[in-house]
Amino acid sequence: MQILMTGGTGLIGTRLLSRLPEGYQVTVLTRNLAEAELALGRRAAWISSLKGLQNLDGFDAVINLAGEPIADKRWSEEQKQRICQSRWQLTEKLVELCQSSVHPPKVFLSGSAVGYYGRQGDDFISEYHQSPHNEFSHQLCERWEKIALEAQSPSTRVCLLRTGIVLSRKGGALVKMLPPFRMGLGGRMGSGKQFMPWIHISDMVAAMRFLLETPDCQGPYNLCAPNPVTNTKFSQTLAKTLGRPCLFPMPAFVLRGLFGEMSDLLLYGQRVIPKRLEEAGFHFQFQQLDKALLNLIKG
Template identity: 85%
Template sequence: MQILMTGGTGLIGTRLLSRLPEGYQVTVLTRNLAEAELALGRRASWISSFNELPSLDGYDAVINLAGEPIADKRWSNEQKQRICQSRWQITEKLVELCQTSANPPKVFLSGSAIGYYGRQGEELISEYHRSVHDEFSHQLCQRWEQIASQAQSENTRVCLLRTGIVLSRKGGALVKMLPAFRAGLGGRMGDGRQFMSWIHISDMMAAIRFLLETPDCQGPYNLTAPNPVTNQEFSETLATVLGRPCLFPMPGFALKLLFGEMSELLLYGQRVIPTRLEEAGFHFQFQHLKPALENLLQS
């Protein structure tokens, strides 16, 4: 299978490149060839510009994961534009290539996030949920998905990857939390009642391969484990796995002072479940948080 990937140097893309079996040949579109080759060597071929892609003829699949990290900086107006345009512009170009290719890819997997739903309460949120909270994360993901969906045709199926918090020991949210918790200084954020919808990195990889290889799959899929937890439960479980106390909450006002509007990602959540993924026949290796954290942190 010939695959074109964007976002190949990110947390998910890097792991995916190392997990795809023989027979999968990947070309990665990246802005920094030297950095990509240094990090990933010969796991893929590399191109640095759409000028090297006159069409998508010859590619069986597109995996579109590119985008400015959403939680690395405060959300100034300029940063919001970078977050949006880094996703929208690349997706628009890929869709255009799909539409103009004589033999377009059979499948187009495009990144999204559970931020699509906006902040929610305790209600279980599946892909069939229609009530969204109209805020920045929803607007970002809604437009991103809308653009990607234009690649859908009789020749190309589109899957939208509404990804939760990816747990990995090599990057992402968990790695940022570990120093405080290992020092015994961890605790809940705000009141701790907001839900965290998480997924183990291994299940994330397996789900992407499942959607890539299952011809009947198309549309939005929640890439989250079946058992989301509150921030309080997440914090207590992480502390227990590390053998540390969970005594030092971070007040909501402090998070707002530190991160501004971006603190909403930490203080509000969604209780998201992967209904359509399980309906399609996918099985999670890590359904519960404690075994997932033990696998990542004690192995």
């Protein structure tokens, strides 16, 4: 299988590259060829631009994961535009190349996030949910998905990856949380009642391979474990795994002072479940948070 991938040097992309079997040949779009080759070597072919491509004939699949990190900086209006345009413009270009192809890719996996649903309450949220909360994360993902779906045709199926919090020992949210928790300074954020849809990196990559290789899968899929937990439960489980107390909550006003509007990602959540993924026959290796954290921290 010939694959064109964006975001191949990120947390998910690098793990996916290391888990693809023999027979998968991947071309990765990256802004820094030297850094990518140094980090990942010959796991892929590397290109720095799509300008040399007139179409995507010859590629069997597209995996589109690239985008400005959403939680690395405060959300100024300028930063919001960078977050949006880094996703929207690249996806538009990939769709144009698909549409220009005589033999377009059979599958287009395109990134999204559970932020599509916006802040929600305690109700379980599946892909069939029809009442997203209209805020920045929803607006970002809604347009991103709409652009990606323009690649859909009788020849190309599009899968939208509504990803939760990816847990990995190599980066992401868990690595940022570990230092204070290891020092015994961890605790809930805000009320702690907000749900955190999470997924182990191994299940994330396995789910992507499943969608890549299952011909009747298309549309939105929640890539998160079947058992989301509240922020309080997450904090308590992480502290217990580390053998530390969970005594120091972070008040909402402090988070808002530190991160501004971006603190919404921490203070609000969604009780998201992977209904369509399980209906399609995918089985999670890590369904419970305690086992996932134990594997990542102690494994």
